[in-house]
Amino acid sequence: MVSVNALNSKLRARLVRILTEATGMDARTCENALAEAAGNTRVALVSLLGEVPAARATTLLEETDGGVREALQRLRSA
Numbered sequence: 001m002v003s004v005n006a007l008n009s010k011l012r013a014r015l016v017r018i019l020t021e022a023t024g025m026d027a028r029t030c031e032n033a034l035a036e037a038a039g040n041t042r043v044a045l046v047s048l049l050g051e052v053p054a055a056r057a058t059t060l061l062e063e064t065d066g067g068v069r070e071a072l073q074r075l076r077s078a
Contacts, residue, residue, distance in 0.1 A: 007039065012034065012039070015034060015039075015041050015044075016030045016031050016034060018041070019033065019034065019041070019044055019045060019048065022045060022049075023045070023048045023049055025048060029048070030044070030048065033047050033048045033054070036053070036054040037054045037057070037058075038054075040058075042057075042061055042066060042068055043057045043058050043061060044057075045068055046060060046061060046068055046071045046072060046075075049072055050071070050072055050075040052075065057071065060074055060075065
C-alpha cells in the first residue's frame with residue numbers, strides 16, 4: 001500500500017492512517033508531509049522518518065530505485 005498515491009479524499013485518509021502507524025507521528029504532521037510529497041506515500045514516508053524535505057526524499061528514492069529502506073539507510077550513513 002505504500003506505493004499508492006493519494007488521488008481522492010478517501011484514499012488520502014487511508015494513506016494518512018498508514019503513515020501515522022508507520023511513523024508514530026500525529027495525523028496532521030502526516031497530512032502535511034503527504035501534501036508536500038504531492039500525494040506520494042513513499043516520499044512522505046522517507047521525508048517523515050528521515051526528517052528531510054520532500055525534494056530530498058524524492059532524490060533519495062530515485063537513487064535507490066524507489067527503495068524506502070535503502071533511502072533511509074543512505075540518510076543514516078551520510
